[in-house]
Amino acid sequence: MNKALTIAGSDSGGGAGIQADLKTFQELEVFGMSAITAVTAQNTLGVHGVYPMTPEAIIQQIQAIGEDIGTDAVKTGMLFSSDIIEAVSEQVRKYRWENLVVDPVMIAKGGASLLQQEAIFAMKTYLLPLAKVITPNIPEAEVLTGLTIRSAEDKKEAALRLVELGVQTVVIKGGHDEDESESTDLLYDGREFHTFTNKRIQTKNTHGTGCTFSAALTAELAKGASVYDAVLTAKEFIQAAIEDGIEVGHGHGPTNHGAFRKKKELGNR
Ligand SMILES: Nc1ncnc2c1ncn2[C@@H]1O[C@H](COP(=O)(O)OP(=O)(O)O)[C@@H](O)[C@H]1O
Numbered sequence: 001m002n003k004a005l006t007i008a009g010s011d012s013g014g015g016a017g018i019q020a021d022l023k024t025f026q027e028l029e030v031f032g033m034s035a036i037t038a039v040t041a042q043n044t045l046g047v048h049g050v051y052p053m054t055p056e057a058i059i060q061q062i063q064a065i066g067e068d069i070g071t072d073a074v075k076t077g078m079l080f081s082s083d084i085i086e087a088v089s090e091q092v093r094k095y096r097w098e099n100l101v102v103d104p105v106m107i108a109k110g111g112a113s114l115l116q117q118e119a120i121f122a123m124k125t126y127l128l129p130l131a132k133v134i135t136p137n138i139p140e141a142e143v144l145t146g147l148t149i150r151s152a153e154d155k156k157e158a159a160l161r162l163v164e165l166g167v168q169t170v171v172i173k174g175g176h177d178e179d180e181s182e183s184t185d186l187l188y189d190g191r192e193f194h195t196f197t198n199k200r201i202q203t204k205n206t207h208g209t210g211c212t213f214s215a216a217l218t219a220e221l222a223k224g225a226s227v228y229d230a231v232l233t234a235k236e237f238i239q240a241a242i243e244d245g246i247e248v249g250h251g252h253g254p255t256n257h258g259a260f261r262k263k264k265e266l267g268n269r
Pocket residue numbers: 136137138173174175176183184185198199200201202203206208209210211213235238239242
């Protein structure tokens with residue numbers, strides 16, 4: 001069985017972070033492992049508390065996996081501080097983990113900060129150059145590039161700038177763009193642009209979409225897919241998960257991580 005490691009924060013509400021990543025890995029038949037960077041007290045209404053782990057605790061979790069089990073792909077999510085980013089980057093380099101997906105998580109849907117402002121330098125300097133793929137949403141791509149992104153052309157310019165930071169492939173996710181009928185993600189690998197467009201689903205249950213999309217991409221890379229094919233599957237996975245979103249809590253409910261598998265099973269009957 002192929003293996004994937006997520007290095008991310010815990011979401012007590014179960015829709016994003018480590019919980020979303022492990023559910024997604026399992027659904028895509030990849031053995032999931034985790035190194036927890038922070039514990040959040042979180043539900044569908046927002047983030048109520050953030051408790052970062054020490055860099056030592058994170059390093060020990062990563063080493064426990066690196067020294068024994070190994071992994072076919074790695075995903076990073078919430079990293080919170082520059083100390084944590086530096087520690088994680090060093091471990092990724094040490095184990096020569098090349099299938100690295102960096103989801104540069106900064107702000108949760110409710111507005112809570114999941115990355116300190118001063119950590120953006122460390123993210124750009126130490127972590128992004130190690131990434132095979134980075135998956136910023138539009139506000140994250142704006143912070144990383146200093147650009148304002150409104151149009152498809154702006155997205156392309158941002159992708160060009162991100163590749164200049166040493167990243168191999170950029171996928172700018174379109175959940176936050178202004179198009180009310182479609183959600184388009186842009187892939188740029190330093191040579192070609194590709195777009196992935198799906199119908200925009202009108203729902204409030206979108207908590208954890210970014211984590212889930214990046215986790216599906218990571219799981220597919222762990223199984224040996226090309227980046228292009230991994231994004232295709234991740235897009236199908238997130239579309240099914242949002243379509244079948246779960247109505248729990250009083251705010252933004254989670255997506256349904258089991259929906260892609262159920263849809264495939266129905267299709268095979
Ligand atoms: N309402 C929606 N309908 C269809 N796809 C969506 C919707 N919202 C987000 N997506 C897709 O979900 C993935 C995550 O995107 P996004 O919401 O931008 O990430 P994040 O959660 O990091 O802000 C992308 O593939 C995006 O196109």
